Amino acid sequence: MTKSRKPSDSAGMRLRNITLVLRTVQAERQISQADLARRLGLARSTVLAIVDGLLELGLLKEQGPGISGGGRRPMLLTLDDRAFHLVGVDIGAKHVTVVVMNLQAEVLARQHRPWQAREDPNGTLSLVEELIGRVLSESRAGRRQLVGIGVGVPSPVDARSPGHVSPVVMPHWAGVDIAARLESRFEVPVRVENDANLGALWEARWGHGVNLDNLAYIKVATGVGAGLLLDGRLYRGSRGVAGEIGHLSIDNAGPLCSCGLRGCLNTLVGTDSLLVRAREAARGRKRPAFEKLDDLIDAALAGDAIAVSTLDFAGRQLGLGLAMLLNLINPALVVVGGGIVRAGDLLLAPLRETVAKHCFSENFSHVRILASRLGESSTARGAATLIFDEALENPSAFFKGAPRKLQLGN
Numbered sequence: 001m002t003k004s005r006k007p008s009d010s011a012g013m014r015l016r017n018i019t020l021v022l023r024t025v026q027a028e029r030q031i032s033q034a035d036l037a038r039r040l041g042l043a044r045s046t047v048l049a050i051v052d053g054l055l056e057l058g059l060l061k062e063q064g065p066g067i068s069g070g071g072r073r074p075m076l077l078t079l080d081d082r083a084f085h086l087v088g089v090d091i092g093a094k095h096v097t098v099v100v101m102n103l104q105a106e107v108l109a110r111q112h113r114p115w116q117a118r119e120d121p122n123g124t125l126s127l128v129e130e131l132i133g134r135v136l137s138e139s140r141a142g143r144r145q146l147v148g149i150g151v152g153v154p155s156p157v158d159a160r161s162p163g164h165v166s167p168v169v170m171p172h173w174a175g176v177d178i179a180a181r182l183e184s185r186f187e188v189p190v191r192v193e194n195d196a197n198l199g200a201l202w203e204a205r206w207g208h209g210v211n212l213d214n215l216a217y218i219k220v221a222t223g224v225g226a227g228l229l230l231d232g233r234l235y236r237g238s239r240g241v242a243g244e245i246g247h248l249s250i251d252n253a254g255p256l257c258s259c260g261l262r263g264c265l266n267t268l269v270g271t272d273s274l275l276v277r278a279r280e281a282a283r284g285r286k287r288p289a290f291e292k293l294d295d296l297i298d299a300a301l302a303g304d305a306i307a308v309s310t311l312d313f314a315g316r317q318l319g320l321g322l323a324m325l326l327n328l329i330n331p332a333l334v335v336v337g338g339g340i341v342r343a344g345d346l347l348l349a350p351l352r353e354t355v356a357k358h359c360f361s362e363n364f365s366h367v368r369i370l371a372s373r374l375g376e377s378s379t380a381r382g383a384a385t386l387i388f389d390e391a392l393e394n395p396s397a398f399f400k401g402a403p404r405k406l407q408l409g410n
């Protein structure tokens with residue numbers, strides 16, 4: 001590549017424009033070439049050349065004519081759902097889920113197994129490899145169509161050792177390079193990211209937060225974490241532990257947390273803590289105890305007073321943590337995710353009420369607090385989205401055939 005081309009390097013500029021075109025189509029779902037040019041402030045000939053390359057490569061397809069503003073009806077462009085596939089892996093504390101997703105974010109195949117991942121990295125990665133093999137054959141996705149593999153983990157990921165989980169949360173995984181292992185097996189790029197961050201990314205690209213630059217995703221599961229999208233980018237902090245709201249100490253006299261503090265949000269509303277709380281309240285009752293989170297939610301939805309008050313408690317404690325988060329980062333949107341959101345307003349009403357009481361009013365009056373539509377599957381889909389996101393920034397590294405068809409060298 002020649003240096004210092006004026007006014008700026010044209011190949012770099014072209015790459016940037018390709019990314020902008022793809023991102024705009026993703027956000028709008030379908031859009032005409034003329035609208036793309038208008039929206040991006042680019043010459044129609046520039047957009048035409050880029051779109052031709054993207055159509056040939058299989059990243060875009062023509063969807064059919066849209067509504068005319070007078071004259072010929074414009075052809076609408078959309079992301080192509082055929083040529084490329086993304087794999088998303090969710091390694092949870094108690095499960096492994098793998099999906100294959102197309103470029104329109106539709107899940108083509110899914111595999112899910114209950115699994116204790118924390119103490120068995122080798123067994124877990126063998127299971128991940130097996131499940132990836134299964135979803136690829138179920139979806140009939142050829143290896144050539146596979147763009148990459150995203151992996152969500154219930155742990156911070158430190159940018160200084162990408163591909164690894166933090167040994168602080170999962171000590172048995174110290175030194176395990178998840179990305180290197182899966183890359184050598186499947187021969188595609190692999191990225192590893194914290195699960196709550198992936199929830200935030202999903203919401204920003206496909207969910208409630210499309211076109212928003214500032215949002216938070218709160219994942220409530222075995223632990224509680226927040227994924228933060230600030231000024232349009234995931235915010236990880238200097239060591240990858242930004243958003244660990246599970247360790248906000250809400251109650252100084254509360255239970256001892258694994259981190260050494262007392263009354264952390266994790267010890268109050270983490271799934272296991274909630275179940276212990278509900279069982280204690282129900283001790284002596286004839287009805288069976290709450291074995292799983294689903295039992296608790298089912299009972300609450302059926303009007304069981306103990307289950308309802310346990311979820312109310314969870315909503316209020318989460319609300320205290322969320323009020324602090326809102327005052328710090330002032331997002332336009334907070335999405336609450338994890339299996340618990342199936343409880344709907346039994347959780348969200350006390351949560352919103354508590355946030356309203358404890359948050360700076362200017363902040364609260366402009367934030368929407370919603371439940372994720374995906375519930376539990378947001379991490380795997382978010383992981384697939386992470387690969388897509390990186391591929392949009394650098395198409396030639398991810399999409400086979402891209403350099404020639406997009407003429408990236410010119």
Ligand SMILES: [Zn+2]
Pocket residue numbers: 246247248257258259260261264266
């Ligand atoms: Zn803690």
